Amino acid sequence: MSEGHGETINVTLKVWRQDGPDATGRFEVHHQAISTDASFLEMLDVLNEQLNEAGLEPVAFESDCREGICGTCGVMINGRAHGPQRATATCQLHMREFRDGDEIVIEPFRAAGFPVVRDLAVDRSPLDRIIEAGGFISVNTGAAAEANLTPVPKEAADQAFDAAACIGCGACVAACPNSAAQLFTSAKVGHLGLLPQGQAERWSRTESMVEAMEEFFGSCTNHGECSEACPKEISLDFIALMNRDYMKAKIRNRSLAGQH
């Protein structure tokens, strides 16, 4: 480990350009010299600065926190959602993961549910529709009981947290050959379904969220690519849990309404 500036490498970027949702896209090639200390998105910032200088429109891409927590960023890098590094969102990836002379193909998240907005930016709003369908606990402001009235076993709280860590980036959908949103949906179902507070609506929530998901996204055939791409390493176990709850919910909600 040295204390010093990173070295400069030369990379060839093949960047997807698309003027709008209905336009046809194309790859554009740029040769870029960049310090290995730069983050991947700072490398795109530098490219954009140069394009602007040359009178060419900058590449549209999205990011906000640049700390791996808001879920705004996300592109395909050499065919992989969020790129080569495990458990790392695009904004946390640094150029020291690349070598001099590398060719880097940069595309938007590609999924049936995520239409391209422009260049590398896509529309992920269907994920909000899934939450809207039931990804909450129905408690009005002011109606909450004293927080320590209901102890929550530490294991349950920890597991719920593992699911709640999802940042809603949609990489799981982009990585899936079927554009399925099972990992995202199951993370929310798992988060709320594992907590005592979430029990009252557990079955109705699972049913309506799964059905909203199916409206927008493809179906899961257990490839597991989603969890591989996930920057928060959300476990496939949550999908299993959601499937089990969904089966139960179907039976309960139909025949035993009000009796669980």
Added chain:
Amino acid sequence: MSSPSPVTPRLDAKVPVGAIADKWQNHKFSMNLVNPNNKRRFDVIVVGTGLAGASAAASLGELGYRVKAFTFHDSPRRAHSIAAQGGINAAKNYPNDGDSVHRLFYDTVKGGDYRSREANVHRLAEVSVDIIDQATAQGVPFARDYGGLLDNRSFGGAQVSRTFYARGQTGQQLLIGAYSALMRQVAAGTVELHSRSELLDVVKKDGRACGIVTRDLLSGEVTPHSAHAVVLATGGYGNVYFLSTNAMMCNVTAAWRAHKQGAFFANPCYTQIHPTCIPVSDDFQSKLTLMSESLRNDGRIWVPTTFDDARPAADVPESERDYYLERKYPAFGNLVPRDVASRNAKTVCDEGRGVGPLKNGVYLDFAAAISRDGLEAISDKYGNLFDMYHRITGENPYEQPMRIYPAIHYTMGGLWVDYHLMTTVPGLYCIGEANFSDHGANRLGASALMQGLADGYFVLPYTIGDDLAGLLGQAVVPTNDPVFTEAVRGVEDEQKRWLSINGTRSVDHFHRELGRIVWEYIGMARNQPGLEKALTEIPALREEFHSDVRVLGSAETLNQSLEKAGRVADFFDLAELMARDALEREESCGGHFREEHQTAEGEAQRDDENFAHVAAWEWNGDGTAQTRHREELDFENVALAQRSYK
């Protein structure tokens, strides 16, 4: 420009009478109510869906108001609140260590260096306990002990453990709670959600706020929206420095455009520096990353005793290391408050003793802690932070000390609001970090999340009703009224203007240059010549910006440079006001350190006789100096005292 401003009438915050502990309870009873059936006859606009905005929009929707919520993000869940790590304060006193509403109130007033409004702070401390109940009921997975009860820790030098946390992702979990409450109301039809919509103007009719104008960031369409009241929850302005720990899109535009419509802007010079961030590494740096304050519990801060020492840390013998905080502040050592730690880091770097390739950092060294507690114990506590540091810098903090430097983190200044959280424009409210709020000249750790949610869940939903009750039966101003068509035209013209300049440099270029000036002269330490310099350099650069910026593309598509152009223009105006505010505040307090005003030991020296007031600035039109109004602060419950950390 810098001649002292004339004394104007005292601003009235409309604080209710009575004992501090009874004010809010009594006031809630005396406010006008809107009966449940009538609430659906009122339209309320909420701009921003961070903790403050999402909690407000959800709560207003639950009450039955017709709410329209706006965010420029693609989803409400992406607001900058999501990035908060450390935790949220509440006076629950679960650890039985002597906390109380009064102690939280007292600590907040003192921590704010006696520059906040007592009545608001007390109310904040009162409702803090309800926030934890609400969030827990929503499913926020706060840390728990083995008995399954909520766990607390001490944070930011507090002497009691009152901070609730959810691993290092407290902001994320609280925001997901507020966001899901909001989406529940969207599903219920009480809230209409407009994402990717940016507020570009606030509209008034007969002196009252009657709506807003937004631009759809995908189609470029400019649209008027009318309502009986408008709430801004649009966050802080730390990005005026270009480099800060704030998310890339944080900006002052909503607050600033409201300011131009008559909302006073209070204490713009109160900005907060966080001492433990990763230093700047290169010219292309786009933002700074915060390393949690908790690291100072085990890390020792030092620089070499000699100047321009280029040896790697390991080669600097113990006798040639200066543990300057431990040396100067034996009682608090590495745990002195944020502002003190920050200024001392600046001093040693300015002296030429900074470390790292750019000599712009100080060491935060864990070697002693690792040999004392073992590698495993340290990795259990800080493993994810060490990994994050490693990923960003390529250096392994288990093997060599971290390098840290202060960065801008939070802004205490913002739109002035009264006890009801209403700005000086009737019908226009401001909540969360965007208002000048309850933190005075300095915010305590874990208190911003508390304030945003207090405003949104438990204060605004009451106070707004008092005002709306008087409007029953009145229709909203129709969006074809001339006030709206003019505002829409103004926004459309602005877009065209940016696209037509066709200069040579990018928006980011100017933003970066502006940030350099603001950091240099209105950053960690300020003085009169520097501030005067800022007051000539900022307008000069602004002129260049308006004539030489190059914004390509069209206004009818997603155009990120175009979005940024308007935001940076507002930052220029804000920066100028920050310099003026800092110049006129001839004292040091909290995050505002004037080098001319320090004690013999180099600590901040307040001037309570002349400056125990809020400075609230009134816009008088482009190119005209703003008027400085004052709200006098009365301290009836907390005695003024000088801070000392020796």
